[in-house]
Structures are given as structure tokens and as C-alpha cells.
Amino acid sequence: xVKDAEQTKQNIITAALELFTEKGYYETKVSDIVKRAGVAQxxxxxxxxxxxxxxxxxxxxxxxxxxxxxxxxxxxKVSLEMSEEEIKxxxxxxxxxxxxxxxxxxxxxxxxxxxxxxxxxEVQKIMExxxxxxxxxxxxxxxxxxLFPEYDQNAYEIAARAIHGMLTETCLHYIILxxxxxxxxxxxxxxxxxxxxxxxxxxx
Amino acid sequence: xVKDAEQTKQNIITAALELFTEKGYYETKVSDIVKRAGVAQxxxxxxxxxxxxxxxxxxxxxxxxxxxxxxxxxxxKVSLEMSEEEIKxxxxxxxxxxxxxxxxxxxxxxxxxxxxxxxxxEVQKIMExxxxxxxxxxxxxxxxxxLFPEYDQNAYEIAARAIHGMLTETCLHYIILxxxxxxxxxxxxxxxxxxxxxxxxxxx
Amino acid sequence: xVKDAEQTKQNIITAALELFTEKGYYETKVSDIVKRAGVAQxxxxxxxxxxxxxxxxxxxxxxxxxxxxxxxxxxxKVSLEMSEEEIKxxxxxxxxxxxxxxxxxxxxxxxxxxxxxxxxxEVQKIMExxxxxxxxxxxxxxxxxxLFPEYDQNAYEIAARAIHGMLTETCLHYIILxxxxxxxxxxxxxxxxxxxxxxxxxxx
Amino acid sequence: xVKDAEQTKQNIITAALELFTEKGYYETKVSDIVKRAGVAQxxxxxxxxxxxxxxxxxxxxxxxxxxxxxxxxxxxKVSLEMSEEEIKxxxxxxxxxxxxxxxxxxxxxxxxxxxxxxxxxEVQKIMExxxxxxxxxxxxxxxxxxLFPEYDQNAYEIAARAIHGMLTETCLHYIILxxxxxxxxxxxxxxxxxxxxxxxxxxx
DNA sequence: AATGAATGAGACTTCATTCAT
DNA sequence: CATGAATGAAGTCTCATTCAT
Numbered sequence: 001x002v003k004d005a006e007q008t009k010q011n012i013i014t015a016a017l018e019l020f021t022e023k024g025y026y027e028t029k030v031s032d033i034v035k036r037a038g039v040a041q042x043x044x045x046x047x048x049x050x051x052x053x054x055x056x057x058x059x060x061x062x063x064x065x066x067x068x069x070x071x072x073x074x075x076x077k078v079s080l081e082m083s084e085e086e087i088k089x090x091x092x093x094x095x096x097x098x099x100x101x102x103x104x105x106x107x108x109x110x111x112x113x114x115x116x117x118x119x120x121x122e123v124q125k126i127m128e129x130x131x132x133x134x135x136x137x138x139x140x141x142x143x144x145x146x147l148f149p150e151y152d153q154n155a156y157e158i159a160a161r162a163i164h165g166m167l168t169e170t171c172l173h174y175i176i177l178x179x180x181x182x183x184x185x186x187x188x189x190x191x192x193x194x195x196x197x198x199x200x201x202x203x204x
Numbered sequence: 205x206v207k208d209a210e211q212t213k214q215n216i217i218t219a220a221l222e223l224f225t226e227k228g229y230y231e232t233k234v235s236d237i238v239k240r241a242g243v244a245q246x247x248x249x250x251x252x253x254x255x256x257x258x259x260x261x262x263x264x265x266x267x268x269x270x271x272x273x274x275x276x277x278x279x280x281k282v283s284l285e286m287s288e289e290e291i292k293x294x295x296x297x298x299x300x301x302x303x304x305x306x307x308x309x310x311x312x313x314x315x316x317x318x319x320x321x322x323x324x325x326e327v328q329k330i331m332e333x334x335x336x337x338x339x340x341x342x343x344x345x346x347x348x349x350x351l352f353p354e355y356d357q358n359a360y361e362i363a364a365r366a367i368h369g370m371l372t373e374t375c376l377h378y379i380i381l382x383x384x385x386x387x388x389x390x391x392x393x394x395x396x397x398x399x400x401x402x403x404x405x406x407x408x
Numbered sequence: 409x410v411k412d413a414e415q416t417k418q419n420i421i422t423a424a425l426e427l428f429t430e431k432g433y434y435e436t437k438v439s440d441i442v443k444r445a446g447v448a449q450x451x452x453x454x455x456x457x458x459x460x461x462x463x464x465x466x467x468x469x470x471x472x473x474x475x476x477x478x479x480x481x482x483x484x485k486v487s488l489e490m491s492e493e494e495i496k497x498x499x500x501x502x503x504x505x506x507x508x509x510x511x512x513x514x515x516x517x518x519x520x521x522x523x524x525x526x527x528x529x530e531v532q533k534i535m536e537x538x539x540x541x542x543x544x545x546x547x548x549x550x551x552x553x554x555l556f557p558e559y560d561q562n563a564y565e566i567a568a569r570a571i572h573g574m575l576t577e578t579c580l581h582y583i584i585l586x587x588x589x590x591x592x593x594x595x596x597x598x599x600x601x602x603x604x605x606x607x608x609x610x611x612x
Numbered sequence: 613x614v615k616d617a618e619q620t621k622q623n624i625i626t627a628a629l630e631l632f633t634e635k636g637y638y639e640t641k642v643s644d645i646v647k648r649a650g651v652a653q654x655x656x657x658x659x660x661x662x663x664x665x666x667x668x669x670x671x672x673x674x675x676x677x678x679x680x681x682x683x684x685x686x687x688x689k690v691s692l693e694m695s696e697e698e699i700k701x702x703x704x705x706x707x708x709x710x711x712x713x714x715x716x717x718x719x720x721x722x723x724x725x726x727x728x729x730x731x732x733x734e735v736q737k738i739m740e741x742x743x744x745x746x747x748x749x750x751x752x753x754x755x756x757x758x759l760f761p762e763y764d765q766n767a768y769e770i771a772a773r774a775i776h777g778m779l780t781e782t783c784l785h786y787i788i789l790x791x792x793x794x795x796x797x798x799x800x801x802x803x804x805x806x807x808x809x810x811x812x813x814x815x816x
Numbered sequence: 817a818a819t820g821a822a823t824g825a826g827a828c829t830t831c832a833t834t835c836a837t
Numbered sequence: 838c839a840t841g842a843a844t845g846a847a848g849t850c851t852c853a854t855t856c857a858t
Contacts, residue, residue: 524728
């Protein structure tokens with residue numbers, strides 16, 4: 001039945017994601033995955049040709065979802081006419097949106113950031129593309145608000161990466177590495193909002 | 205002779221570091237290491253009880269050196285009496301010092317950040333301690349300059365991590381992932397100096 | 409319906425024969441067969457208890473047919489009263505009949521001779537019986553024409569096998585291993601006719 | 613020690629040849645080989661990268677030896693000036709030499725002829741080359757004695773193959789498939805000598 | 817101090833066969 | 838009759854580690 005097959009596949013994906021999160025890609029064996037999914041060894045290969053392909057599949061799923069969420073989070077919510085308070089509020093919402101998104105995909109972020117899977121070229125490619133698209137959005141905002149007017153493209157990229165680093169490093173510790181409450185996220189986002197605002201609009 | 209033994213050990217360490225950098229911990233086999241080091245398989249185990257212990261040994265070497273360098277880089281070079289120009293210059297020197305240090309230890313940073321080796325608990329511990337000590341220094345500076353006076357300890361840590369993230373993310377891309385010239389480093393450090401100055405002293 | 413069932417079975421047999429010919433018995437998987445036959449995996453086992461039994465079934469089909477053809481080909485077409493020309497013509501017809509028969513069953517001959525399937529005891533038995541019956545006919549002809557009057561039974565068998573070897577080796581290369589035209593077959597048969605005639609009647 | 617290594621390798625080769633002979637290539641598992649050789653599973657892969665490579669290695673060994681033997685066996689022992697008796701004796705010696713050679717390499721011949729290993733392209737290539745070189749020699753003799761003067765190259769090849777078939781088919785049954793005594797071989801060679809002499813020189 | 821052959825547990829993967837629907 | 842998901846035994850191969858020399 002179609003339903004059983006889909007269910008089995010999902011069970012395998014779920015079990016794998018859990019295990020990759022717990023032990024990393026390399027330390028997770030196909031035998032662990034099938035054991036947790038409650039299926040036989042051979043069943044795994046009915047759905048995924050290799051362990052690697054399963055991982056890429058999971059990564060792509062998440063990546064797809066995150067890219068869409070990023071679009072949405074960064075959708076033009078600020079305008080030049082806003083007051084300082086309004087801009088800060090919008091910035092805060094954006095940052096918090098990011099954090100929440102990372103929390104939602106905590107498992108896969110954990111694997112990527114903590115365990116590292118970059119031996120697989122496909123994985124590297126996906127990650128780079130994801131980074132790129134976030135940088136594009138940040139640079140777009142820089143230009144819109146005419147921040148750093150003296151910067152060249154290279155300097156913009158450095159600045160975008162720096163902002164990106166602020167977001168991911170704090171996410172890593174407060175969201176990915178530990179369970180975090182709504183309140184925790186709010187606090188982190190609040191601090192980052194202040195810092196970023198000061199660094200950008202606040203100092204102009 | 206003692207000298208030969210020391211040399212052999214060093215050959216193994218060097219070969220291993222190269223290979224870990226090229227292929228990551230999991231994809232580097234003991235057989236690869238001994239081949240490159242030009243010794244027999246058994247010789248490896250004369251110097252290191254396990255492959256893991258070799259990695260930890262390498263990591264510790266680097267870590268030790270980096271901690272000392274960090275102390276030195278962040279040694280009180282700024283004071284409250286300095287002019288804006290002087291402070292900026294000092295900040296720039298510090299950031300550039302960090303970058304240069306990362307470049308020096310590019311290999312091991314590459315392994316840790318790109319390949320990921322956190323399956324090994326010992327490795328996690330070492331990395332966390334390194335992070336902690338950098339954060340302590342940053343927070344100390346925050347307090348010295350009475351930045352963010354309204355922050356509690358938690359908020360300070362978030363801010364420190366955010367600064368840390370700016371440094372490491374830009375290092376990752378401009379120094380660890382690619383060969384970088386003195387000039388490249390200077391440029392990255394210059395941009396970061398501006399950003400951090402604006403974010404902290406500049407906005408007060 | 410009975411008709412559909414028979415059709416399904418035939419589809420499986422046809423697909424299997426093609427695949428066995430292309431890849432040999434061991435490299436042909438049941439999954440390949442059902443895929444080409446356009447039926448589900450389980451359907452296979454509705455008609456054949458095992459993969460091996462399917463092969464034996466195919467082999468038996470062919471063997472049955474070939475035995476009958478051999479009878480027919482070697483049916484007494486020569487008599488002691490014939491002229492040299494007539495005998496040669498009859499010999500030629502016989503040899504060519506053999507070749508044509510081999511060509512007709514090229515697939516299965518290919519599998520047996522090129523891929524080898526003799527791990528299966530049943531298969532060995534069938535092949536041996538087929539050989540035996542051909543030898544009996546050849547020996548019968550030897551005796552009829554009083555060739556090799558000094559031979560004992562053992563020597564007759566050796567001679568029969570030698571003739572058999574001439575036929576099969578040339579068949580293997582000119583008929584089984586390559587597509588062959590009517591003309592090709594004629595040529596091979598013509599050469600063999602000369603050789604065999606010289607070896608037997610011609611030298612008496 | 614070099615000696616141990618060589619010995620171990622030889623043990624593996626010997627065990628493998630025995631098993632390939634008994635069960636064929638496909639039914640012989642690496643685990644069978646190491647068990648019989650008295651070494652651990654991993655040891656196998658110290659000497660041979662794959663099971664296939666071991667087989668090819670064995671085949672090449674034999675093939676090399678046989679080619680040299682063939683050269684020797686067929687070395688010009690006949691001349692146009694010889695008497696019928698002398699020629700027959702020389703022919704007999706040649707045929708018997710072939711038989712003896714096949715007996716010496718009975719194992720590998722058995723595998724090739726009975727089990728079939730032609731899925732492996734390398735194996736096919738080696739076998740074809742071996743056949744070719746035998747045919748060349750036979751054709752050379754045809755021409756030397758001006759047998760079949762009316763034949764074209766193609767007809768020569770057919771005739772050579774036919775002779776080859778006589779030799780191999782009788783070898784297969786009297787030498788490869790069963791233990792054979794010196795006497796058995798002599799008898800088979802005697803019969804073949806008569807047949808081939810009649811077919812060629814005898815009828816001119 | 818060094819060698820390198822040997823080990824064996826265990827990884828990934830395949831595939832003939834079963835069985836609930 | 839037919840399906841196709843599921844099974845699990847068994848195969849090939851890897852590699853960190855040991856040990857006799």
C-alpha cells in the first residue's frame with residue numbers, strides 16, 4: 001500500500017535525523033537507523049540507495065523549507081520613513097524570526113554545525129548556496145539604507161558575513177546546543193537588535 | 205636515539221595534520237598517516253595509543269599556543285584616556301592579531317570548523333574552554349569601557365558571543381577556507397574594526 | 409483467465425531468456441526479470457518456485473526441442489550404396505542442419521557455453537544427456553559404414569567426441585558468438601564436410 | 613618476514629584454486645577461501661584488492677605457462693621430408709603434449725570450461741588471446757604442408773577451430789572432467805592422431 | 817625503537833524469497 | 838491472480854589495533 005510505504009520511509013527519515021543529531025553522520029550506522037525505525041536492514045535500501053543519499057535528502061528538505069522561511073522573514077518590513085522605534089521593532093522581529101527558524105530546524109543545524117559533514121560535496125554545495133542567499137538579502141538592506149556608502153562589494157560581503165556570524169554563533173549556543181524557551185530567544189534577539197542597530201542605523 | 209624518536213613522532217604529527225586537513229578526521233586512515241610519515245603501521249602505536257589520542261594531542265598543541273596568543277593579543281592595549289583614533293587603532297590591531305593567529309593555525313581550524321570532529325567528547329571540551337576564555341576577555345573589555353551598562357551577565361555573554369561570531373565567521377571564509385594575503389587580512393580587520401567600534405564606543 | 413496466466417508465464421520466460429543471454433545466470437536478478445516482464449516481484453513466485461527452477465525449465469524446453477531436431481537431422485539419409493558425391497551432399501546437409509539448429513537456439517547455447525551454469529547439478533545432467541544422445545548417433549554411423557573397424561567402444565567414443573568437438577567449437581564461434589547469415593553457415597558446413605569426409609570415408 | 617607473506621599469499625592462491633575448481637567462481641566466497649587458507653578475512657585483502665583480481669591473477673599465471681608450453685609443444689618437429697610413420701609419430705607427440713599440458717592445468721581449465729567466468733571482461737580477453745595463438749600455429753602448419761591449398765583465410769580459420777575443437781572437447785571429457793592416467797591420455801592421443809592424419813596428410 | 821603481517825569485528829549493501837492485502 | 842513492501846541471511850570489503858620478530 002502506498003500509505004505503508006510512505007510511512008516506512010518517514011519512519012526511516014525520522015529515525016535517521018534523530019541519530020544523526022545524537023551521534024553525527026559518521027557515527028550513525030545504517031544498522032542503528034533501521035533498528036530505531038523498526039524495520040529490517042534491507043528495507044532501508046528500498047527507499048534510499050545509500051546512507052549518503054538519505055542524508056542529502058534530509059538536508060535538502062530542511063534547506064528548502066529554510067530558504068522559503070528566510071524569504072518570508074526578511075520580506076521588506078522596514079522603510080526609510082519609519083521612526084527609530086519602528087525600525088528597531090522590525091529589526092527585532094526579523095532577528096527573532098531567524099532564531100525561531102533555526103530552532104525549528106535545530107536537529108539539522110546541529111548536525112551541520114557541530115558534527116560537520118562536509119566530506120560530502122553535495123552537502124557543501126547546499127550549505128554554500130544557503131549562506132549566499134542570506135548574504136544577498138543583508139547586502140540589499142545595507143544598500144537600501146545607504147549604510148556604509150564608502151564600501152565596495154567586497155567590503156559589503158565582509159560586513160554581511162560578520163552580521164551572519166553574529167546570528168549563527170548566538171544561535172549555535174543558545175538555540176542549537178540547548179533547548180531554548182520563547183523567553184530565551186526573545187532575550188538573545190533583543191541584545192542582537194541593539195547591537196546591530198547601533199552598528200548600522202544608530203551610528204549614522 | 206631520543207632525537208630519532210622525537211623526529212618520528214613529529215613526522216607522524218605533521219603527516220596527520222596534513223591529512224586531517226585534507227580529508228577530515230573520519231576519512232583519514234591510520235594507514236594514510238603512516239604512509240605519508242614514512243613509517244610502518246606498528247610504529248604509529250609506539251607513539252599514540254589510538255588515532256583519537258593523536259588528534260587530541262594535535263588539538264591540544266594548537267589550543268595551548270592559541271590561548272597564549274590570545275592573552276597576548278588582548279593584553280591591555282587600550283585605556284579610557286585614549287582618543288577615538290587611538291582606540292580604533294588599538295581595536296584594529298587586536299582584530300588583526302586574531303586573524304593572523306587564525307591564519308597561523310588554519311589547518312586545525314579548518315578541521316574543527318569544516319570537517320567537524322565533535323563526536324569525540326574530549327574535543328568538545330577543549331573547544332568550549334577556548335571559547336570561554338575568549339568570551340571572558342571580551343566581557344572584561346565591555347565592563348572596562350562601561351559599554352552596555354544595563355546588561356546582566358547573560359546579556360554580556362550574548363554580546364560576547366555575537367562579537368566572537370563576527371570574528372570567526374569572517375575568519376572562516378576569508379582566512380580558513382582560502383589562502384589569504386596580508387592585505388586581505390588587513391581589509392577584513394578594517395571593516396570589522398569599523399563595525400565593532402560603531403556598535404560599541406561609537407554609539408555612546 | 410487461463411490465457412492471461414499463460415501469457416504472464418511466457419512473458420517471464422521470454423524476459424528471463426533475454427537477460428540470461430545478456431548477463432548470464434548469476435548476474436541476472438529476479439528483480440531484472442520481473443521488471444522486463446512487466447510484472448510484480450511476487451508474481452514471479454506464482455509461476456516458478458525459484459530462480460533456478462525457471463532456468464531449468466527454459467533449458468528443458470530447448471533441450472527437448474533440440475533432441476527432436478537432432479533425431480530428424482541425423483535420420484538415415486545416407487546408405488552404403490550412395491556415390492561419393494551423394495554421401496558428401498548428405499553429410500553436408502546433416503552438418504548444416506546441426507548448425508541451423510544451434511543458431512535457432514543461440515540464446516540458450518550462449519548461456520551454457522559462454523556464461524556457464526553448471527553449478528546447478530540438474531543442468532549438468534541435462535547437458536550430459538544431450539551430449540550422450542548425439543554421440544550415440546555418431547557412433548552408429550561409424551559402425552554402419554564400418555569406419556575404424558579396429559576401434560573398441562572406448563575409441564569410438566573418443567572419435568565421436570572429437571567430431572562433436574569440431575561441430576560445437578565452430579558453432580560457438582561462427583554461430584553462437586556472432587550473428588551469422590545463411591551464407592556463413594553454408595561456408596562453415598562446407599569446410600567441415602570436407603574435413604570429416606576426408607577423415608572418415610575419404611581415407612578408406 | 614618476506615617469506616611469511618609470500619607463503620600466505622600462496623596459501624590463499626592454492627585454496628582459491630581448489631575452491632574455484634570445486635564450486636566455480638560465483639559460488640566460491642571469500643570467506644570460503646580464507647577459511648581453507650587458514651587466515652583471517654582481512655588477510656585476503658592484504659594481498660588481493662578484490663576476489664576478481666585474485667581470479668585474474670590465477671588465470672594469468674596459468675595462461676602464461678600454457679602459452680610457453682604451447683610454443684614448445686608445437687615447435688617445428690615435422691618436416692616435409694619425413695616418412696608417413698615419422699610424421700604420424702611427430703603428430704602424436706604434439707597431441708599428447710597438448711593433452712598433458714591440459715592435464716597439468718586441469719583445475720583452471722575446469723573452471724573456465726565447466727563453470728564459466730565470462731562475466732569478467734578481463735577473463736574473456738585472456739581466453740580469446742590464448743585461442744588465437746593456438747589457431748595461428750595450426751594455420752601455419754596447414755600452410756607449411758600445403759594442405760587445403762584452395763582455402764582462403766576464413767576457411768583456414770574454420771579448419772583450425774575445428775581441429776581445436778577436437779582437441780578441447782576430448783580433453784574436456786577425458787582429462788579435465790576426470791582423473792586420467794598416462795595410458796588414458798595415450799589412447800586419446802592415438803585416436804586423434806589417426807583422425808587428424810587421415811583428415812589432412814593422409815588424404816592428399 | 818621499528819617493522820609489517822595478521823586480525824576480526826563490523827560496516828555497507830544485495831537479493832532471493834515471503835506474505836499481507 | 839496479482840501486488841510490492843518487507844525480510845534477513847549472507848556477501849564483500851575496511852580499518853583500527855595487535856604482536857611476533
